[in-house]
Amino acid sequence: MMQNLSPSSVSAPAATMTKAQRFLAACRRQPVDYTPVWLMRQAGRYMSEYRALREHYTILEIIKSPELACLVTLQPIQAFDLDAAIIFADILPPLQGMGLSLEFVKGEGPVIHDPLRTPASIEALQVRPPEETLSFTLDAIRLTRQALDPLDIPLIGFSGAPFTLAAYAVEGGGSRNHVLVKSLMMSDPASWALLMEKLSEVVGHYLLAQARAGAQVLQLFDSWVGQLSPEDYRRYVLPHSRRALEIAGEAGVPIIHFGTDTGTMLPLLRAAGGDVIGVDWRIPLDTAWAQLGPDVAIQGNLDPVSLFAPWPALQERTQFVLDEAQRAGRHGHIFNVGHGILPHTPVDNVRRLVDFVHSYTAAQKAGAA
Numbered sequence: 001m002m003q004n005l006s007p008s009s010v011s012a013p014a015a016t017m018t019k020a021q022r023f024l025a026a027c028r029r030q031p032v033d034y035t036p037v038w039l040m041r042q043a044g045r046y047m048s049e050y051r052a053l054r055e056h057y058t059i060l061e062i063i064k065s066p067e068l069a070c071l072v073t074l075q076p077i078q079a080f081d082l083d084a085a086i087i088f089a090d091i092l093p094p095l096q097g098m099g100l101s102l103e104f105v106k107g108e109g110p111v112i113h114d115p116l117r118t119p120a121s122i123e124a125l126q127v128r129p130p131e132e133t134l135s136f137t138l139d140a141i142r143l144t145r146q147a148l149d150p151l152d153i154p155l156i157g158f159s160g161a162p163f164t165l166a167a168y169a170v171e172g173g174g175s176r177n178h179v180l181v182k183s184l185m186m187s188d189p190a191s192w193a194l195l196m197e198k199l200s201e202v203v204g205h206y207l208l209a210q211a212r213a214g215a216q217v218l219q220l221f222d223s224w225v226g227q228l229s230p231e232d233y234r235r236y237v238l239p240h241s242r243r244a245l246e247i248a249g250e251a252g253v254p255i256i257h258f259g260t261d262t263g264t265m266l267p268l269l270r271a272a273g274g275d276v277i278g279v280d281w282r283i284p285l286d287t288a289w290a291q292l293g294p295d296v297a298i299q300g301n302l303d304p305v306s307l308f309a310p311w312p313a314l315q316e317r318t319q320f321v322l323d324e325a326q327r328a329g330r331h332g333h334i335f336n337v338g339h340g341i342l343p344h345t346p347v348d349n350v351r352r353l354v355d356f357v358h359s360y361t362a363a364q365k366a367g368a369a
């Protein structure tokens with residue numbers, strides 16, 4: 001497939017690094033010419049190009065076609081001066097590969113039609129190699145690298161984390177209080193351990209396979225982990241996230257470990273693993289980074305709702321995050337929203353945000369030098 005990729009930004013500061021060099025340097029806490037930026041869920045409904053394609057295909061059809069997944073992955077790269085692409089996929093197809101029935105229902109979000117409600121249903125879950133169950137995403141990664149390599153733009157692969165996947169598998173969809181999944185965890189430790197062991201194998205090998213297919217960075221999404229007390233996280237989740245990250249780590253590529261509402265458990269997330277920890281806006285970036293300790297990079301943490309504000313307010317909030325990162329006095333900040341970019345986000349604000357992160361941090365760094 002031929003993609004006409006041209007740099008979208010006219011106001012970019014002078015770059016002394018390629019996007020791949022910049023992004024990987026930030027992951028490794030090395031100096032950069034300016035702060036790299038990407039946005040979780042950067043390909044999606046806020047873009048008219050994505051909505052146009054969705055008129056013809058369901059989300060699962062796009063994910064399962066390597067050509068379409070590649071096309072959608074490149075849409076935000078063509079529109080904005082982003083420093084990384086993330087492969088278009090979702091966290092839930094691995095559950096399909098384990099034998100569960102997944103559907104994205106219009107207006108409702110994801111639905112698992114046969115949620116895990118008995119020990120026997122957990123025993124029946126299959127642990128199969130990603131090459132058998134998720135080959136479409138591995139193929140999409142290979143194809144997308146061909147398009148990105150001439151531009152030196154790095155590609156991020158990702159997976160849901162064991163807890164967040166368990167939440168969907170047990171609840172059967174999104175949930176406000178996560179009563180069913182937490183009840184399983186609290187009342188049947190043996191079934192819980194079996195479920196989390198199976199999920200950590202699937203997640204770890206899926207991430208590893210994505211790196212081997214060409215993903216230069218990996219992200220583990222533990223989106224709902226903030227629902228847990230720190231002690232429950234430590235006992236019932238941490239060992240399994242650690243196992244998944246250990247398997248993925250065999251590839252040797254940097255790993256971003258992301259969760260929301262994690263302000264009280266950052267050292268535990270750090271202990272589970274990851275070279276970069278992703279944080280949301282509920283904690284100041286510099287406070288989070290101090291709590292995480294040395295030897296770790298940080299990603300975040302603009303409130304995605306800020307993108308709905310007029311540019312001066314968005315600019316002020318963006319600058320606030322960048323100043324916090326600067327105050328921390330260390331290398332290794334990747335700018336991002338604190339959780340996925342929302343539908344209806346004004347595209348023009350996305351463009352201005354990306355360009356501002358570049359120009360502001362280039363000046364910051366020039367001033368500091």
Ligand code: CP3
Pocket residue numbers: 039040041042043044045054059086087088089090091092104109110158174221223339340
């Ligand atoms: O970042 C990217 O651009 C890559 C694509 C991506 C999607 N989902 C595509 C998608 C990524 C990284 C995800 C991760 C994901 N999926 C998470 C973790 C990140 C987070 O936000 O916490 C979660 C929890 C899911 C599960 C999921 N997928 C939900 C709850 C929904 C419905 C929510 C909604 O906004 O409707 C999805 C669907 C989904 N995944 C969409 C996209 C672009 C929108 C579906 C559509 O096109 O109609």
